[in-house]
Amino acid sequence: MPAAENEPRPAKSGTPAKSEKLAKGEKPAQGEKPAKGEKSEQTRTLILETAMRLFQERGYDKTTMRAIAQEAGVSVGNAYYYFAGKEHLIQGFYDRIAAEHQAAVREVLDRETDLQARLSGVLQAWLDIATPYHEFAAQFFKNAADPDSPLSPFSAESEHAREAAIDVHREVLAGAKGKVPAELRDVLPELMWLSQMGLVLYWVFDRSPGSERTRRLADRGARLTARSIALARFRVLRPIVLEIHELFTDFLPGMAQTAVARKS
Amino acid sequence: MPAAENEPRPAKSGTPAKSEKLAKGEKPAQGEKPAKGEKSEQTRTLILETAMRLFQERGYDKTTMRAIAQEAGVSVGNAYYYFAGKEHLIQGFYDRIAAEHQAAVREVLDRETDLQARLSGVLQAWLDIATPYHEFAAQFFKNAADPDSPLSPFSAESEHAREAAIDVHREVLAGAKGKVPAELRDVLPELMWLSQMGLVLYWVFDRSPGSERTRRLADRGARLTARSIALARFRVLRPIVLEIHELFTDFLPGMAQTAVARKS
Secondary structure (H helix, E strand, O other): OOOOHOOOOOOOOOOOHHHHHHOOOOOOOOOOOOOOHHHHHHHHHHHHHHHHHHHHHHHHOOOHHHHHHHHHHHHHHHHHHOOHHHHHHHHHHHHHHHHHHHOOOHHHHHHHHOOHHHHHHHHHHHHHHHHHHHHHHHHHHHHHHOOOOOOOOOOOOHHHHHHHHHHHHHHHHHOOOOOOOOHHHHHHHHHHHHHHHOOOOOOOOEEEOHHHHHHHHHHHHHHHHHHHHHHOHHHHHHHHHHHHHHHHHHOOHHHHHHHHHHHH | OOOOHHOOOOOOOOOOOHHOOOOOOOOOOOOOOOOOOHHHHHHHHHHHHHHHHHHHHHHOOOOOHHHHHHOOOOOOOOHHOOOOOOHHHHHHHHEEEEEEHHHHHHHHHHHHHHHHHHHHHHHHHHHHHHHHHHHHHHHHHHOOOOOOOOOOOOOOOOOHHHHHHHHHHHHHHHOOOOOHHHHOOOHHHHHHHHHHHHHHHHHHHHHOOOHHHHHHHHHHHHHHHHHHHHHHHHHHHHHHHHHHHHHHHHEEEEEEEHHHHHHH
């Protein structure tokens, strides 16, 4: 499924409009676009940030699109123009976390060539970025835990954010010294991202100060991953790695699409 | 922590009593025991089955001990005598599932010597037993997902049921043809049980008819596990298996106790 379907963004061409001034609850007239260019991006960000604040304050389930629009000072129609629903706001949030993470890892990926150090740095950077959302993550978890939910990190709808996150692991691997067998080059970043999802699950429930237990787990996990990948030089192991990957691809609905997207 | 602390059972010696006839809400007088022997076991089972029915009908959070006692036709004091609280009822439920599973796997474990067939049979038997509780599992999941919750399969409180479940995997491995290196004999059953917990997580959210997706995953997982264990003949891999096990033991609160219990 193309990412554009899941994450509506303002169309590139559109009639300038001022639908922020539309009466609340009124949808913009057909063909009318709320804003464009920088202004449009600002409105989109405003709605997303307002939504995240309300989700954190009131809980995801109890927050309506109407309340988000009202609090952001835009019309309900305008809010729906940018985000087709609450689920799309969460996808927007996932995309934003992914983009912030991609920027934050530059420093460590440009500096380190050791696989363990690169992976550990990438995981710690994710925990830094996610810290403000820790409490939200705990209450939101029940919505994201079902792999069939569009809010799951494994869903078709989350593909855009997932691909960005897997890209980071592709770079972790590609820029590390030491050769990785060609037959594993495609599957390892996806498996590394799956381990990261395990770490995120652990973090959601971690109540240690500063999530220090999760931070230690990230470092231990990075060491274990680097050692396991080093073992890939033994040919006898490779079929097992491929079989593990195939298992996840076959049984997690979104992963198959990731694999298809990669091949095309 | 001794299992007895987590799962109070009627004391072996006790004054015969008929506290089912006590006024509702009245606690049995000190030294008075509600029942003994077979009768006691029957009352315990009645309370547990009533609780499970109410949990399924009304949800775990909304069901009180008072409502359970009332529905079971016993005094609140009597209900508390058998189960110190709702959490203890869940532990009783876990123990019961574990006991039913131990009985159900006899057939396959007495017959099969192939590791994959033994493991697959054990996992399918678990799915058979758990089927009536599938809907309950989905709503109860949020209470059990937090590894720090006493209701988590990883908690100290769940140790009794967890040990019984790990014992099944010990027998899966011990009775299979093919030698397992001594240094992995203790850790593999725990890792196999951890994979089973992954399967249970998948099952909780599986909406396919008859959980057929989970059943296929169980078979694939059994094949993958058997192949991975066969690779343990390569010495170079063993440190990684031990490191994976150590990681789980260090980061899941209940697993450390399991390891200590095993050694003592």
